[in-house]
Amino acid sequence: MLNKYSTLLLLGLLFLVASCGKSSYSTFSKPDEAYKSAQEIAELKKMERQQRRLAKKSGLFSKTEKTDGLVKIKTKPARNSRSGKDAAYSSRKVETVISTARSYRGTPYKFGGTTRVGMDCSGLLCTSFQSIGVKLPRTSSEQSQFGPTVSTHDLRAGDLVFFSSTQSPSNITHAGIVTEVRNDNEIYFIHSSTSLGVKEDNLFAPYYKRNFIKAVRPNI
Structure with a gap:
């Protein structure tokens, strides 16, 4: 009791x-x-x-x-983690960058060019990212440091890809923007080639695969 x-x-x-x-x-x-x-x-x-x-x-x-x-x-999720809303916003920005770059398809190559009269490879990246208010460095070498490095297995639209005609990591000579990832052997990027101007190519085409140096992911 x-x-x-x-x-x-x-x-x-x-x-x-x-x-x-x-x-x-x-x-x-x-x-x-x-x-x-x-x-x-x-x-x-x-x-x-x-x-x-x-x-x-x-x-x-x-x-x-x-x-x-x-x-x-x-x-709760950490404050610096990307919410669904933020991810969707980032996706829209990537779409804007890519559509801007594609609007220059057919523009002839011109060293130092940033207009429809003529465009070089790093100028295409600068102009495309300006459409979302992001200012990239002007040269391909500097642009190759604009974000963390990513593996080709993890590439996605909006990533930046860099090449060297001398196949030397210390001598970046070309740059482009990933536009589409179809499968492990088909990853397309847009760039301004010296011969055909602004166009899209497969990263795994023999020439680009041989001269590929690195890829980075801009924090947008």
Whole structure:
């Protein structure tokens, strides 16, 4: 039979459950559970409330989930992670860059050119990215440092690809923008070639595959 102290303690626990939300622990031990005294149950509930208060105060948690009598804290995505909305926005920007570059198809090559009269390879990259307010360095060599390096297996539309006619990583001589990834052997990029001007080619065509140096992903 409960004494006066135990009765008051249990009534207090019932009040806390009503005022603070449901708890993982019953006020009384269940027949199929290991026996817990009223004091033990009170301590367990106190720990739950502290976890909830900490989660709410920190602002880093979206909600708590009870699992096997313990509180499992679910975290929100990190602030610098890309949300679905941000990813969609980035995708639209990539589409704008590519459509701008494609609008110059057929423009003849001109060293130092950045217009429809004539365009060189690095000028095409600069002009295309200006359409979304991104200012790229002017030379292919500098552009090859504009973002983290990515493997050809991970290439996607909007990535920048670089080549060297001397096949030397320290001598970047050509650049382009990935426009389409069809499969492992068909990755198309747009560039301004010295012979045919602005056009699209397969990165794995023998000439470009032989002179390929690296790819980078601009942070847009």
